[in-house]
Amino acid sequence: MARPELLKHFSINLDLALEAHEAIRGQVQREIPGVAMEKLQKPHATVTIVTVLDAQGEQLMGKPPGKYITIEAPDIREGNRLVQAEIARVFADQLKSLLSLGPDATVLLVGLGNWKATPDALGPRVINSVLVTRHLFHYAPQELAGGMRPVCALAPGVLGITGIETAEIIRGVVDRVKPNAVICIDALAAGSAMRIGTTIQLADTGISPGSGLGHKRQGLNQETLGVPVIAIGIPTVCHAAVIAGEAIDKLLEQFQTSPTLYQIYKNLNPAMIQQIINEVLHPFAGNLVMTPKDIDDLISECARIVAGGLNLALHPGIPEQEAFSYLH
Known part of the structure; x- marks a missing residue:
């Protein structure tokens, strides 16, 4: 059964833009109009940047225009x-490439997900570990090291x-705190078992919580919150x-290597x-998901890596060797 047909039949949305790109690219066997891709090799990681350039790319990819870093x-x-x-x-380097903030800009971190369900607890776990400093700017400025930025955080639950809709809670906090940017952390659904716990996606387009499992929730993006997300x-x-x-x-694939089994393979149909x-x-x-x-x-x-990377990206005054020592 062809992969696009399988995804469509079971109404499976691909959270990862890279997987969506691979599925469409494999189907059309050519470059996707309105979409650009760049691949970089880094220590212990491969970075792929998929950029949805226009409305045509949005229609084909099913994702809004913007940059998706995997x-x-x-x-x-x-x-x-x-x-x-x-x-x-x-x-941290890839996150900084998406942010355009001054040294005094306030950032709100939001850990999406259900802390009572382990596969959905990534966001709250990150919030439990990341370094928050906004209160220190108000009450204990002498405790701050140079190069720290005002950072606040919450895990609003589900x-x-x-x-309460998560978007309603976050909008209320944004209206009150007035951050310069919001960073949302959430667990995703993979289009391949090999990507579970091995792939990190960053996007400057915001997020629709639960979309990978077919849940319809209010989107969190610049249009709904009024600040970059x-x-x-x-x-x-x-x-x-x-x-x-x-x-x-x-x-x-094994059937195709055997002349006898190949005849069975030829007679199979996707239906x-x-x-x-x-x-x-x-x-x-x-509707069954595995973890x-x-x-x-x-x-x-994973929460430790994300929290450490957030510390590095948001607090440039923290030496790299100390970024993990600030984890709660």
Whole structure:
């Protein structure tokens, strides 16, 4: 079954712009009009910058015009602190490329997600660890090191816990605090199991919380909040239909290597494969997502990298070797 058909049949949205680009690029077998891509090799990471340039690119990609930076770093899973520090530096450099702020600009960090559900707890975990300083500028300026910026943070929870739309809470805080920029951190849904906990996306287009799992929530962007919004996300779950489709694809690849099995392969049709996946996922109405067994440790490692990178990017006065010592 072709990947675009699988995604469309199960109404799976691709949170990662890189995956959306790969899916469309593989379908049309040519460069995508209105979209530019650049790839950079960094220590322990590959950085891919996908830029949606215009309305045509937006229509094809299904994402608003803007810059989407993807950091692919499989070594995140290794738990090596030195490697994680290198990845955090790469992350910080890419975040700074999206920000255009003066040294005294106030930044609001928002940790989206449900702290009671581990795969969705990335945002709150980052907020628990990142360095916040806005209150010190008001009450204890003598405690500040040079080169620190006013940073405040909150984890507003989810609609099911608070009974309030997340966007409503954030708009209220923005109206009161009046930050120069908002940075949202959220868990994403991957279009491939291999990207869980190994990929970081940054985007200057804001975010629609829960869109990867088909949840319709109010968007958080410059249009709704009135200030620039940077979105940071790491995939923590993957749709079961995607995993099943990948497994079938691997099996069919083996069929093609055998003359006997190749005849079976030729007689298969996408509708048959689709029906098989439908039957397997029927108890969950096709709406089943998977997460690794060690997701708690993985969330902690990812939160540490993001929080350390945020410290580096937002507080230029902190020496790189000390960025992680400020984590709560």
